[in-house]
Amino acid sequence: MNRIVFKPIGIVEKGLPRLDKKKSNKTSRFLVESQIRVFDEYVEGLDGLEEYSHIIVIYHLHEAGEERVRVRPWGREEFPEVGVFATRFPWRPNPIGVCVVELVELDKPYIKVRGLDAWDGTPIIDIKPYTYHDIVRRPKIPWWAEKRWEELSQRWNYKEIVPWLGPYE
Amino acid sequence: MNRIVFKPIGIVEKGLPRLDKKKSNKTSRFLVESQIRVFDEYVEGLDGLEEYSHIIVIYHLHEAGEERVRVRPWGREEFPEVGVFATRFPWRPNPIGVCVVELVELDKPYIKVRGLDAWDGTPIIDIKPYTYHDIVRRPKIPWWAEKRWEELSQRWNYKEIVPWLGPYE
Numbered sequence: 001m002n003r004i005v006f007k008p009i010g011i012v013e014k015g016l017p018r019l020d021k022k023k024s025n026k027t028s029r030f031l032v033e034s035q036i037r038v039f040d041e042y043v044e045g046l047d048g049l050e051e052y053s054h055i056i057v058i059y060h061l062h063e064a065g066e067e068r069v070r071v072r073p074w075g076r077e078e079f080p081e082v083g084v085f086a087t088r089f090p091w092r093p094n095p096i097g098v099c100v101v102e103l104v105e106l107d108k109p110y111i112k113v114r115g116l117d118a119w120d121g122t123p124i125i126d127i128k129p130y131t132y133h134d135i136v137r138r139p140k141i142p143w144w145a146e147k148r149w150e151e152l153s154q155r156w157n158y159k160e161i162v163p164w165l166g167p168y169e
Numbered sequence: 170m171n172r173i174v175f176k177p178i179g180i181v182e183k184g185l186p187r188l189d190k191k192k193s194n195k196t197s198r199f200l201v202e203s204q205i206r207v208f209d210e211y212v213e214g215l216d217g218l219e220e221y222s223h224i225i226v227i228y229h230l231h232e233a234g235e236e237r238v239r240v241r242p243w244g245r246e247e248f249p250e251v252g253v254f255a256t257r258f259p260w261r262p263n264p265i266g267v268c269v270v271e272l273v274e275l276d277k278p279y280i281k282v283r284g285l286d287a288w289d290g291t292p293i294i295d296i297k298p299y300t301y302h303d304i305v306r307r308p309k310i311p312w313w314a315e316k317r318w319e320e321l322s323q324r325w326n327y328k329e330i331v332p333w334l335g336p337y338e
Binding site for chain 1 (some may be wrong): 220231233261304
């Protein structure tokens with residue numbers, strides 16, 4: 001079988017805290033400022049990125065467990081088991097993360113962002129600008145994903161902390 | 170240097186036509202219905218994907234040329250040269266494509282989509298659902314990207330062909 005080989009172009013130097021699963025005091029990723037360091041040979045590739053308010057970070061979920069084909073979203077009994085490609089669950093055939101984040105500051109070789117769903121030490125594969133072609137105004141999602149969104153947006157007061165995020169009502 | 174190794178989970182069986190660069194009769198990717206075939210061992214992973222109206226396709230830009238760090242967007246003289254990470258140009262350090270598309274039909278092992286920016290034979294790395302966390306309502310982009318958007322949306326009449334796409338006015 002063909003293999004596809006990539007190389008890290010940077011690393012998450014400050015990411016989300018690794019929390020004890022038993023603790024419930026998780027924070028929202030949108031309240032955490034993360035720092036990515038881009039390796040010297042690629043820093044020039046960041047020129048002009050500061051013109052964007054948001055970027056897409058693509059990274060290697062390097063601590064993901066063994067791949068699964070079916071999963072139950074967030075392990076919740078009331079949610080249906082679905083295929084892994086119908087979720088953003090990290091233990092997937094290719095453990096790759098794609099995350100839309102707010103660009104807080106470009107201070108080469110550092111990129112400071114808000115909203116990145118990655119731990120310290122995560123290898124960065126690519127950085128892309130978020131453009132108008134990435135916006136679906138009102139996508140359809142399953143009821144359980146809608147429920148999860150409602151819970152999160154209420155718990156963390158998304159209207160206040162991420163007024164730029166989410167579908168138009 | 171560490172290497173990150175992925176494997177194809179599918180392939181683009183019908184993609185965008187490869188056009189002669191000299192010809193100007195390019196079509197919009199939103200007018201093309203593409204077909205992805207997911208390999209047998211991963212087909213179960215698609216269960217439930219049909220509940221989404223849009224998905225994110227992640228693929229290997231396997232015919233990209235040698236990586237560049239700086240590029241001039243679409244080779245246009247009036248646009249400034251910028252870093253490759255400030256563009257979606259394919260000749261990047263890791264030739265990986267991320268494309269938001271409309272899910273037309275899930276007919277396992279086939280996924281029919283509209284809007285995929287990939288040619289026949291492109292290896293698929295991952296499929297993710299497009300959710301509310303992927304929506305930035307009104308992102309800021311540079312003037313040249315704004316200009317390009319205006320041109321494309323007028324040329325192809327986006328309001329008609331992709332009413333779901335783009336920022337709210």
